[in-house]
Amino acid sequence: MTADFFDTSDVLPAREIIAEGAMLLRRFARPIQHDLLDAIACLSAQAPFRRMFTPGGYRMSVAMTNCGSLGWITDRTGYRYDAIDPDSGRPWPEMPPIFRELAGQAAAQTGFAGFRPEACLVNRYEPGTRLSLHQDRDESNYDAPIVSVSLGLPAIFLWGGLKRADKTVRYRLEHGDVVVWGGPSRLVFHGIAPLADGEHALLGRQRINLTFRQAR
């Protein structure tokens, strides 16, 4: 494996400020990686990953599922949070306690004490999959931050500005990295560049991202 030559864990600082209100906590989730992967396997058995349609009629390349009392969904009628998985007609799987604890601890580390997410969107990327520039603005509460956990293959995260046309900065997000953002950064445009092919020791040819939100 050549990947070790590019392992940046010993040269990059553990925390990096991306912008005011936005911070990258490198490797923060690694100590509980196996528990996280077990929980993802369990919840995706109950609510399988699926590729949803945008209101514009395009099928997303990212496959998604959710856990928690609310899940983010998109279909031809729009984007929204819903307590029911439209594919099964049942509530989304409960949020595993380890997810809640991880998100709360990451938020507290970055100055957002008391973060209690009720929604966790789980995104699955395969090589070539991308997520175009967007703002997360389907939540009614912009005071709470969003906590994002990266697992598996590394991805290039595009961090823009408050306008879609603002130039973007690229960050490499690796297995276990956590990004917390809120405050003045909460509505920044962001996305994921097409995932490069590779093989991750635990996840194989995929990247999984968890984003935790307080939707209400």
Ligand code: MD6
């Ligand atoms: C991803 N993340 O990392 C996509 N949104 O796969 C997001 O779109 C995102 O990481 C809001 C806050 C944090 C995020």
Ligand code: FE
């Ligand atoms: Fe987003």
